[in-house]
Structure formats: C-alpha cells, structure tokens
Amino acid sequence: MTTLSIDTVSVARGPRNVVHDVSIEVPPGEVTTILGPNGAGKSSLALACAGLARVTKGWINLDDRNLANQRPERIRAAGISVVPEGRRLLPHLTVEDNLKVATYSLGRRAAADGLAYTLSLFPELEKRWTIQGRSLSGGEQQMVVLAQALVSRPKILLVDELSLGLAPIVVKRLVPTLADVAASGIGVLLIEQFAHVALSLAKAAYVLEGGRVRYSGSAAELTEHPELLHSAYLLRQRGT
Numbered sequence: 001m002t003t004l005s006i007d008t009v010s011v012a013r014g015p016r017n018v019v020h021d022v023s024i025e026v027p028p029g030e031v032t033t034i035l036g037p038n039g040a041g042k043s044s045l046a047l048a049c050a051g052l053a054r055v056t057k058g059w060i061n062l063d064d065r066n067l068a069n070q071r072p073e074r075i076r077a078a079g080i081s082v083v084p085e086g087r088r089l090l091p092h093l094t095v096e097d098n099l100k101v102a103t104y105s106l107g108r109r110a111a112a113d114g115l116a117y118t119l120s121l122f123p124e125l126e127k128r129w130t131i132q133g134r135s136l137s138g139g140e141q142q143m144v145v146l147a148q149a150l151v152s153r154p155k156i157l158l159v160d161e162l163s164l165g166l167a168p169i170v171v172k173r174l175v176p177t178l179a180d181v182a183a184s185g186i187g188v189l190l191i192e193q194f195a196h197v198a199l200s201l202a203k204a205a206y207v208l209e210g211g212r213v214r215y216s217g218s219a220a221e222l223t224e225h226p227e228l229l230h231s232a233y234l235l236r237q238r239g240t
C-alpha cells in the first residue's frame with residue numbers, strides 16, 4: 001500500500017512558476033480531490049506528476065523514491081498513471097488496439113492480467129472491442145482512456161477533469177467504478193474544476209488557487225461549508 005506524497009512542490013510552465021510550494025498526500029484505498037478555478041495550476045501539477053512539466057522545487061515521493069523530473073515512462077513504471085486533461089484515444093484504432101498500445105511496456109502475463117482487470121471494471125467495452133475509437137460515445141471513450149491508465153495496475157491513478165464534456169449520466173456511471181478502484185487499494189487523485197462529483201467520492205480535499213493550496217481538509221467539511229470553496233473562486237474572479 002503506497003501513498004503518493006507531493007511535498008512542497010513548485011512547477012514551472014515556460015520560464016515562470018505556476019505552482020508554488022504545494023503539499024498534497026494521496027493515500028492508498030481512498031479518493032482525494034484537488035479543486036480550483038480555471039488557471040489555478042491543477043493541470044500543471046498533474047503534468048508534473050506525470051513527468052511532463054518541470055518541477056523546480058520539492059519532492060514527488062512514492063515508496064521513498066523521489067520521482068520529480070523523472071522521465072514519464074519511469075514514473076509510470078513506478079506505479080503512477082496519469083490521465084491528463086483532454087486525453088483522447090487514437091481515433092482510427094479499435095478499442096482492443098487502444099488498450100494493447102497501453103500495455104506495450106508490460107510483460108505478456110501482466111498485459112493479459114491488466115486487460116482482464118479493465119474489462120471487469122468496464123464490461124461494456126467487451127461489446128465494443130472491435131469498434132474504432134472515433135465511433136464510440138463520449139462516455140465509452142472516457143472508459144477506454146481510464147482503462148488505458150489502469151491496465152498497468154498502478155498504485156496511484158491521477159485523473160485531470162474526468163467529467164469535462166461528459167453528460168451527467170455518464171459521469172454517474174463512472175463514479176462507482178472509481179470508488180471500486182480506490183477500494184481495491186489504489187490511491188485515486190481526482191482533479192476537477194466542478195466540485196460536486198469529486199466531493200461525493202473524496203475523503204480529503206484540497207483547493208488550489210493561484211498555484212497555492214488555499215484549503216486542505218475533509219471533503220465532508222467542504223461540502224457542508226461551500227463558502228470555503230466559493231471564497232477561493234471569487235478571489236480569482238476579482239483578480240481577473
């Protein structure tokens with residue numbers, strides 16, 4: 001059982017830091033959420049955790065290893081799977097091939113095991129196995145994207161804007177699966193601009209604004225006191 005520990009991390013996009021001194025813990029077996037307005041630095045932090053944005057300060061620790069500024073393949077092999085904001089399928093490949101592409105670095109046994117695992121999470125995909133990515137509904141595409149991230153049986157799953165562009169009914173379908181994924185021992189980090197779904201799943205919540213953590217505490221407290229969330233968002237609107 002592994003905790004992802006983001007410790008006093010700053011992240012640069014181009015020449016300037018857009019995330020400053022952020023500390024976030026993602027424990028195993030539960031969902032943690034990061035909320036915050038557009039431009040808060042959420043996606044930059046996600047990309048840093050994937051090895052795709054530059055960490056200028058701090059540590060990204062998993063199993064006592066610092067993964068900050070490691071190569072993306074190495075981070076994935078260490079057990080962190082990141083679904084970046086707006087991740088798309090390869091539209092001309094079938095569901096099967098989209099998933100097989102995601103198993104390329106795994107051995108044969110691990111690949112077969114991972115594929116079976118993802119089909120148990122998303123049994124709908126079996127019927128769509130030979131369909132091209134571009135012919136799938138938005139919800140089915142999001143399932144394949146999540147399956148691609150989970151096929152390697154990661155220790156930590158980080159999803160940036162799961163519900164973006166999806167119908168509420170589709171999001172509702174995905175919620176129990178993410179709860180199951182967490183219950184199986186994986187640490188799940190959900191990054192969302194809109195709070196509702198994330199707060200319903202998460203135990204701990206963080207609010208990021210202006211690249212800094214403005215709130216950290218229980219998701220239940222944030223649900224009961226939405227003004228804590230609104231004050232961070234309003235701050236941003238006044239500043240722009």
Ligand SMILES: Nc1ncnc2c1ncn2[C@@H]1O[C@H](COP(=O)(O)OP(=O)(O)O)[C@@H](O)[C@H]1O
Nearest residue numbers: 013014018036037038039040041042043044045
């Ligand atoms: N590729 C990029 N190059 C330079 N600056 C960027 C880039 N992407 C985002 N930014 C800047 O980084 C800041 C944080 O953006 P982002 O991490 O996307 O926030 P969020 O995901 O919370 O909306 C914003 O000021 C944004 O303009």
Ligand SMILES: [Mg+2]
Nearest residue numbers: 042043044085
């Ligand atoms: Mg974003």
